[in-house]
Amino acid sequence: MKIExxxxxxxxxxxxxxxxxxxxWKVTLPIEYVTFISKYNGAVPITNVFTxxxxxxxxxxxxxxxxxxEDNELGMYDIDVVLSQIEDRLTDNEDLVGVELLPIASLFGGDFLCLSFKDREQSPAVGVWKHEESSELEPVFLKGFSSFKEFLANLTE
Structure with missing residues (x-):
């Protein structure tokens, strides 16, 4: 994958x-994602298309x-900032403590790429949270990949 x-x-x-x-967030992030964010925190990818x-x-x-x-000009891309704006649309469980869908990238058109921790017994799936179709306590999530590693392998230019 290429990054600016x-x-x-x-x-x-x-x-x-x-x-x-x-x-x-009450989750354990996959090691591939931890390695990625530790190196490419908030980066713009050149290899940026997936299906x-x-x-x-x-x-x-x-x-x-x-x-x-708050003191960073790109602070709007902080995961916690994004969560604070849309968190009630990322779960169908009003009693949830932590997250089920964790946004990790902003997509063209307002959707977000997310890690899904809904099935806590498995490593998180990766997919698209649809902002226009989701409402409070009714998220629309399209699973695309079984892992962050699989997602990265499917990025194209």
Missing amino acids: ETSIILPLPTQKDIEKEEHY VSSHEYVIERFLCVLEDS
């Missing part, structure tokens, strides 16, 4: 930053982990 190197959002998250977020359910999607930017999103 100058688009990486600094500072890069430390292992401590990522563990703090995992605790807050789910016979529809092509384009990644505008991966989301990032920032210790202080």
Whole structure:
């Protein structure tokens, strides 16, 4: 996969930053995603097209982990900032503590690429959360890949 190197959002998250977020989100992130975000925090991909359910999607930017999103000009791409805006549309469980769908990239048209932790017994699937079709406690998620590693292998230009 190719990344616009100058688009990486600094500072890069430390292992401590990522563990703090995992605790807050009540999930264990896949090691491939942890490695990715530790190197390409919030980057714009050059290799940015993938297909789910016979529809092509384009990644505008991966989301990032920032210790202080308010003091960063790209803070709107912080995962916690995005979660605060759409979290009631990412689950069908009003009593949920943590996350079931974790947005990891913004897609052209307002949708988000997400890790799905709905089945906590398996590693998270990767797919598309549809913003126009989702409503409060009624998310529309299209599973595309069984893992983040499989997702990365299917990106094209």
